[in-house]
Each structure stands twice: as C-alpha cells, then as structure tokens.
Amino acid sequence: MQTTRKRIILVLLTTMLCVSGSMVTYAQTNTEALHNAQAQLEQKQQVVEQKVQEQQAVNKDIEDIQNELKSISDEIANNRDEMAATQEKIDATNKLIEEKKEEIVAIEDKMLARQEVMKKRAVAMQQNSNVNLIINLFFESDSITEFIQRASAASELIDADKDILIAQQEDLKQIEKDKAVIDQQEKVLEEDQKALADQQAALDQNMQKRQQTLTVMQQKYAQVSQQVAMAQQEKAGIESQMKNLQAAIQREQEEAKARAAAAAAAARARAATARPIAVPVANKPASQGNGTSQVAAEGKEMYVTATAYTADCAGCSGITTTGQNVRANPNMKIIAVDPSVIPLGSRVWVEGYGVAIAGDTGGAIKGHRIDVLMPNKAAALAFGRKTVKLVILN
Structure with missing residues (x-):
C-alpha cells in the first residue's frame, strides 16, 4: 500500500x-x-x-x-x-x-x-x-x-x-x-x-x-x-x-x-x-492545514464540480441566502449549493477548500455543483474550476 x-x-x-x-x-x-x-x-x-x-x-x-x-x-x-x-x-x-x-x-x-x-x-x-x-x-x-x-x-x-x-x-x-x-x-x-x-x-x-x-x-x-x-x-x-x-x-x-x-x-x-477511504464512526471531520488533504469523515459523500466567487462580484449584494455578510467578512468559509442536493445550513467538508457552511445559493448552481467563497479575485482565479470530493458532515 x-x-x-x-x-x-x-x-x-x-x-x-x-x-x-x-x-x-x-x-x-x-x-x-x-x-x-x-x-x-x-x-x-x-x-x-x-x-x-x-x-x-x-x-x-x-x-x-x-x-x-x-x-x-x-x-x-x-x-x-x-x-x-x-x-x-x-x-x-x-x-x-x-x-x-x-x-x-x-x-x-x-x-x-x-x-x-x-x-x-x-x-x-x-x-x-x-x-x-x-x-x-x-x-x-x-x-x-x-x-x-x-x-x-x-x-x-x-x-x-x-x-x-x-x-x-x-x-x-x-x-x-x-x-x-x-x-x-x-x-x-x-x-x-x-x-x-x-x-x-x-x-x-x-x-x-x-x-x-x-x-x-x-x-x-x-x-x-x-x-x-x-x-x-x-x-x-x-x-x-x-x-x-x-x-x-x-x-x-x-x-x-x-x-x-x-x-x-x-x-x-x-x-x-x-x-x-477510512471512515471511523467515532470521529468527526477535521480540516488539516489549508484543507487540501483528504479527511476521514462520517456522512454522505459525493463528487461535485466546484468554482469560486467573491463578495465583490458585479451585482452581488454581499449578503448570502442565510444572511451572512460576506463583504464584511470575506475570509468566511461558505459555499453556494443547490438546496435540493445539499441542504442549506449544512456543515460540509470540501476537498481543497476545507470545512465550510452551505450558506448561499446561485442561479447557475444546479445539481452537483458548488461555488466556494474566496477572499479576493486572485484567489478565486487561482482556484479555477475543478471536480472535488464533498462530505456532508451534518
């Protein structure tokens, strides 16, 4: 091995x-x-x-x-x-x-x-x-x-x-x-x-x-x-x-x-x-470093297409669907999801991103697709578009 x-x-x-x-x-x-x-x-x-x-x-x-x-x-x-x-x-x-x-x-x-x-x-x-x-x-x-x-x-x-x-x-x-x-x-x-x-x-x-x-x-x-x-x-x-x-x-x-x-x-x-993938029942997921390493977690697993966005995007109000002010707090770990796939308010782990809250939605976010919040445009561009693993923790 x-x-x-x-x-x-x-x-x-x-x-x-x-x-x-x-x-x-x-x-x-x-x-x-x-x-x-x-x-x-x-x-x-x-x-x-x-x-x-x-x-x-x-x-x-x-x-x-x-x-x-x-x-x-x-x-x-x-x-x-x-x-x-x-x-x-x-x-x-x-x-x-x-x-x-x-x-x-x-x-x-x-x-x-x-x-x-x-x-x-x-x-x-x-x-x-x-x-x-x-x-x-x-x-x-x-x-x-x-x-x-x-x-x-x-x-x-x-x-x-x-x-x-x-x-x-x-x-x-x-x-x-x-x-x-x-x-x-x-x-x-x-x-x-x-x-x-x-x-x-x-x-x-x-x-x-x-x-x-x-x-x-x-x-x-x-x-x-x-x-x-x-x-x-x-x-x-x-x-x-x-x-x-x-x-x-x-x-x-x-x-x-x-x-x-x-x-x-x-x-x-x-x-x-x-x-x-080892999934011990007694352990909860933990973010390691910058969240790029896999974690053992209990919960529902899936693969999703991930893109990135910022609070300074054109037409954005800066307030998420769940009421979070991401413009005032650009370093928050929040992802936009399709509520029919990932319930709003869920605590999730995203490969290459870490532990975050499913606290926002978007018109283009349908099905197995998510949008991760980045603090600035440079970080969002660096993240790019990728297929990642996602675990719904609760």
Whole structure:
C-alpha cells in the first residue's frame, strides 16, 4: 500500500512539474517577445513625439512666412496706391506743363508780332530822324491845331514802342520762370517715379524669395507629416502585436491551468481508486492545514464540480441566502449549493477548500455543483474550476 501511494504521489508531482515547466517555457517566450515589443513601442513613441514637434515647428515657420507675405503684400498694395497717386500728380503736372508750353508758344508768337512792328518802326525812324519828323509834321500841318494833334500822335507812337519793349522783356522773364517751373516739376516727378519703381522692385523680389521659402517649408511639412503618419502606423502595428502577445500569454496560462487541473484531477482519481477511504464512526471531520488533504469523515459523500466567487462580484449584494455578510467578512468559509442536493445550513467538508457552511445559493448552481467563497479575485482565479470530493458532515 505504501509503495502504491508513493508511486501515485510521484506520478502526480511529475505531471504537475511537466505542466508547470511547459507553462513557464511558454510564458518566458511570450514574455520576452512582449518586453521586446514594449521597448519597440517606447522607441517608436519617441520618434512620433519628435516628428510631431518637428511638424509643429515647421508649421510655425510656415505661419510666420505667411504673415510676412501678407505684410509684404500690404506694403505692395500701399506702394501701388502711392504710385497711382504719384501718377495722378504726374498727369496733372504734365497737363500743367502742356498748358505752360502753350502759354509760352502764345507769348513767343506775341513777341514775334511785336518784333515785326518794332522792326517797321525802327526802319521808319532810321529814314526820318526825330527833327525831320517834327519839321515834316510842322510844314505838312495845315494849322497849329493839326500840328499839335500830329505831334501828340507821334509821341504816343514813341511811348507805345517803349511799352512794347517793356512787355517784351516781361514776357521773356515769364517764359524763363515757366521753363524753370517745368524743369523742377519734371525732376521731382522723375525722382518720385524712380523711388517708387525701386521700392516696387524690392518688394517684388522679397515677395518672390519668401514665396520660394514658403514652398520649401510646405514641402518639408508634407514630408514630416508623412513620416509622422508612418511612425504612427508602425506604432499601431506594434500595439496590435502586443495585444496579440498578451492574449496568447493569457490563453497559454489558462490552458496550462486547465492542463494542471486535469492532471491533478486524474492523479487524485487514480489515488482515490488505489486506496480505500477510512471512515471511523467515532470521529468527526477535521480540516488539516489549508484543507487540501483528504479527511476521514462520517456522512454522505459525493463528487461535485466546484468554482469560486467573491463578495465583490458585479451585482452581488454581499449578503448570502442565510444572511451572512460576506463583504464584511470575506475570509468566511461558505459555499453556494443547490438546496435540493445539499441542504442549506449544512456543515460540509470540501476537498481543497476545507470545512465550510452551505450558506448561499446561485442561479447557475444546479445539481452537483458548488461555488466556494474566496477572499479576493486572485484567489478565486487561482482556484479555477475543478471536480472535488464533498462530505456532508451534518
């Protein structure tokens, strides 16, 4: 009997070690891949952040250039307005110049006519001296009255010649003044036109350079945006890979737990068939250690499917069917049962759990199925789902 038990225990330990070894190997492989993916994700996140900052800097440069272009465009518009105003002045000045030129022509014609008159009079004066003119006036006059009249007329002619000469001199002076005004106006307008043209050329050149810079920056922005999109796409691929690895690790852990539970159940079943269970009449069941060892007990025995639950489950009130506050006392030993199989309030022993009270029920707890209370979710997950032996003690 002792040899059989040792063999069973050895088989059980070997099975559990093999399953544990496989689980550790799978976990190490996937964990290492997960760590590598995490490192790649962090590196790619840094690249994304760097490219986004570069994208923002380029966008800021583009905004600055666009503002400069707008300022230059405003200056060009103002300069064009000034050029238009200057052109209006030029047109007005040109009109004034044309008028002055016409006035000069009219004065020159007037002076030319005066010169002809003065020329004829000068010829007449050369042919007749003033004395001869007076003598002729005296002898040719019929009376003293006619002589006085002729003398007066000659004096007026002489005075008229003086007026013509004075007017001629004044007209010449006016022509020189008008020509000086025209020259000055033409010089001012020429300087204004040149200054505005130079300013317009400088603005156009600056505008062209800034537009070229803007084109380069826009191309750079498009390139950086493409790099950001590629980095984000690679990051999403790494995140998807990490999710797949995490899911694979979780599946492998669940499969390993299931294999371990199945192996343990099979080993226990072999152990149970290999040795008889002693049930002394005088002894009551006692929990040993954590309740994982079998106990000798008197009472009704059965095998049930056991799962675990906690007081923090969704929708749970924390109060059992028999009125126990398991939320305030999560370490209580209570199981949920089907009252038609295990009476409520019964004191029971559960393999791998220990002595407990059948103090709760559940909608999914039907037939030979129980739900054992665990203090937390980690313990409940560790317990898992298994087939165990149950003894109703009273």
